[in-house]
Amino acid sequence: MKKLLVFLSIFVTVLALAAFDPTTYVEATIGEADTLDPHLAYDTASGEVLYNVYDNLIGYKGSSVSEFVPKLSTQVPTVQNGLVRDGGKTYVFPIRKNVKFHNGNPLTPEDVEYSFERGLLYDPAGGPMWMLFYALFGVHSLDELIEDYVKAPVDQIFDKNGEPKAEYKQKLVDFYKNVIDPVVQVQGDNVVIKLVRPYGPFMNIIAHSGHWAAILDKETSIKLGLWDGKADTWWKYRDLQKEKSPYYAYAMGTGPYKFVEWDRKQQKVTLAANDDYWAGAPKIKKVIIWGIDEWSTRRVMLERGDADSIAVTLEYLDQVRGNKDITIIENIPQLSTTVLAFGWSISPTSKYIGSGKLDGNGIPPDFFSDVYARKAVAAAINYDALIRDVLKGFGKRVPTVLPEGLLGFDPTLPLYKFNIKTVQDNLKLAWNGQAWAKGFKFSVAFNQGNVARQRVAEMVKMYLEMAAPGKAKIDVQPLQWPTFLDATNRGELPIFILGWLADFPDPDNFIFTYYHSKGDYSSRQGANFKKFVSTPRKELGNKSLDELIEQAAAETDPAVRGKLYIQIQKFAIDNCISVPVYQPVGVRVQRSWVKGWYPNPMRPGMDFYSVYKQQ
Structure with missing residues (x-):
């Protein structure tokens, strides 16, 4: 009713x-937006709003993903026009004049500098700022950069309230002055951005569609309660909680x-x-x-x-x-994949794991750290039926999280196959046979309204319970989009089904996101996942998967780089790190x-x- x-x-x-x-x-x-803070939003529902409210320095030309047009910069920097310098380490952006924010304030180069610096100093957990950190500094987070400069662990530098301990305060002031501030500089009517080394995807990362590089009004941001622009206060605004951001439910740009x-x-x-x-x-x-x-x-x-x-x-x-x-x-054409991922270390307080024990009424938090438990789920999805009957053919199988169309995609890599017998065989091996002997219960979540993801969740339930009658008890849990995202970010979901739309058209954006210990999905998958991918492996030449991913990202020879990505994907398939369901059309x-x-x-x-x- x-x-x-x-x-x-x-x-x-x-x-x-x-x-x-x-x-x-x-x-x-x-669904609906998760947040309207450009430096925290990392979903397409939020991104659509921000795309239309804000402007970036440059944008994509029509349907192209490699050609750019000027926006708040009057020119697209190139080597030919002299705005890309130092072998690709310096970019100069002439800032457009006579542009106004929605409140009437004029756009200035200082607004551009402030916008980049506020995002870098905020760097919220689970947000998109890692891309700019990697492009500008060659690291993946603010914490990495702080630790490298201060020469101490972050949890030692800050107290439980996020304030620096007395002995580190001046170091953190110097950190802003010597590390953050020099990267984005105002020079007359220009904004100059300096990278520590050339990075090919940089222009893609800051192009319009990437709201993490949107330009804010400095004056308004400070009045609302964001970072005040000072070197000795920035840590007060670091990793602010979602709802506490003044831009959580408010947006004001030049768009x-x-x-x-x-x-x-x-x-x-x-x-x-x-x-x-x-x-x-x-x-x-x-x-x-x-x-x-x-x-x-x-x-x-x-x-x-x-x-x-x-x-x-x-x-x-x-x-x-x-x-x-x-x-x-x-x-x-879509540069996107839909993937079923696992919580390898689920929050012990999660309501989605039943009793929290392997006793027939729940699962332990580390249940999906067992490769056979993951492989059982991979075999419980009728991929062909999903694409044929639910997607009506508007989807295609992919071997891993990497979509067709990017370097390293290899259609000859093996695909997971739907097979009830394979489900049974893997369940009998999971947890040394204890999963089969004792039974298990957990929930599979999807964002409400997404019928394709609902069908995947229903397949996992149906075929696990069919393969292990009386032993497997699976609940299908629809969640509103913000609730779903919050639950994944808190590490509460045993299994979650998510899509990934490219931030920039490069394989690193998918491989790093899903498979690296510092990728966006890493915290959602938990500590056991991080340990697994950061541990050296004999089959990877005594390197960790993390190291191999970093090597591939830095490789400049496309042929060598492609081979590295194939090696990474083979390892991911063998260990069923996650389950690629389809690439949408x-x-x-x-x-x-x-x-x-x-x-x-x-x-x-x-x-x-x-x-x-x-x-």
């Missing part, structure tokens, strides 16, 4: 929307759209056109990004013209075919009156500035 009331409430609301309004764009999607409201109850973000936008006023004057998890509601909204585009559930794609008012764009469903949309695999959502409506 409660679900029905929610549906009726939404349905009555959408009836009030005009069927055709050329000034308003309604996107019916699933084509102004943030108006985030209605959490309705999962709805409203944006308004920035008619003073430096590149010209947007054609669409109002944007509504509405998280509506029920497919039937989204479909009705599209058919009635109350939504201009919707997140399509591919299993039901045929329901919107044949309608002359609806356009379906198929086979859109994009499908877009929109009203036929929508014009101007174009694909770009790097973009986290829609570019509302590019579209207009015309009957």
Whole structure:
């Protein structure tokens, strides 16, 4: 009854929307943003909002992932125009004049410097700033950089409240002055960024779509309570909790759209056109990004013209075919993979592991540190049926987390196979036979509204329980998107199903993210995972997987680099580090009156500035 009331409430609301309004764009999607802080957000729902509210220094040219256009920088730095110097270690960005933030403040080079430095000094756990650290400094976190400079462990430098101990305070002031501040410098109307060594993907990392390089208004940020720009206070703002950030539910940039409201109850973000936008006023004057998890509601909204585009559930794609008012764009290239990952060290307080013991009513926190437990799950997914029946063919198998189209992808690598007997065999080996003898119980989580991930979770339940009747007890747990992300970040989920959209078009962005002990998914997988991939292995030439990944990232010869990535992937497959489910093939469903949309695999959502409506 409660679900029905929610549906009726939404349905009555959408009836009030005009069927055709050329000034308003309604996107019916699933879920909602996690945070609007550009330096913490690391999901596409948040990224879509930020993409339209903020600008970066440069952007991608149309659908290209290798050509750039100027944005807040008036030129794209190249060797030819003299703005890339020192063999690729120095980049000069001439800052555009007469640009205003949404509150009327003028853009200055100092805003650019502040934006980069605030992100680096914040460096929240599970956030995207590792990319800039690696590009600029060759390390993956603020903590690494601090420890290298101060020559002491971070937990020794700071007290339990995050304040530096007296003997380290001046060192940390000097750290800002000597390490952070020199990297991004204002020189007249230019901003100069210095790298410790040439790094090929640098321009991709800072291009528009990467909100971690978005430009903030320094004055407003300080007034709201962000870092005050001083050398002797920055640690007070380090790794601030999500909800405590002044930008958690607020955004204000120079982009084509102004943030108006985030209605959490309705999962709805409203944006308004920035008619003073430096590149010209947007054609669409109002944007509504509405998280509506029920497919039937989204479909009705599209058919009635109350939504201009919707997140399509591919299993039901045929329901919107044949309608002359609806356009379906198929086979859109995607640099993305959907992966089932494991918690190798689950939080002992997690409610998703039952009793927390291997006693038939739960699992111990380290249950999935056993390779046979992981392999049992890998064999319990009917991949071909998922792609055929749920994705309607709009997906393809990949051997590992690396998508087709990037260096190192090898279609001849072995694929995990669906096989009930293999599930049984691995369960009998897991935990020296104790998993089979005693039985186990745990939950598989997915983000509510994502039908493909729901089907994967249901397959894991069905086929584990079929392979081990009376022994396997699996709960399928739908979670709202922010709740799901929080649970993974806290290490509470035994199994979680997530996608990864490329931050930049390079294999390191996938291999490092999933397989390195300092990758974004590392903390979600836990301490046992970190230990496994950071321990030297005989089969890797007495190197750790971490070391091999770092070697591949630094290699400049593409042929050698490709071979290293194949070696890494073979190890990942043999040890079932995670389970690649599919690489999606994009499908877009929109009203036929929508014009101007174009694909770009790097973009986290829609570019509302590019579209207009015309009957």
